[in-house]
Amino acid sequence: MEEVRTLSAKLRIVRDRQIIDAFVPYRVLIDDVEVGKVKSNRTTDFTVDWGKRTLQLIGRRLGTSPPRSNALRVLVPAGAILTVRCRSSLSYAKALAMGLAGAPVSITVEET
16 A cells, blocks of 8 residues: 655744734634734744645734734745744834824735
């Protein structure tokens, strides 16, 4: 009987250090399935099947709908580590000008 092996890869998410959302872990969705969280100023690896994947992050906001990142489509090669970076798209200065509680936040994800 022939052995069948599933080839996997790693999707590495690097979350930049920022004041905005510093204490809010972002929920990680891969192909619309929540697989974990990534905290501020941390790097987190997720094992995935190789191939085309969609990555999206969701933050948290009290009293409003949570900010979502762009849906990033990536091709994850078998056995490889694909690294992406994420951060809030709102600067601290802009948040102060708007009032931290009411400032709209979005999350940016990009392949590095």
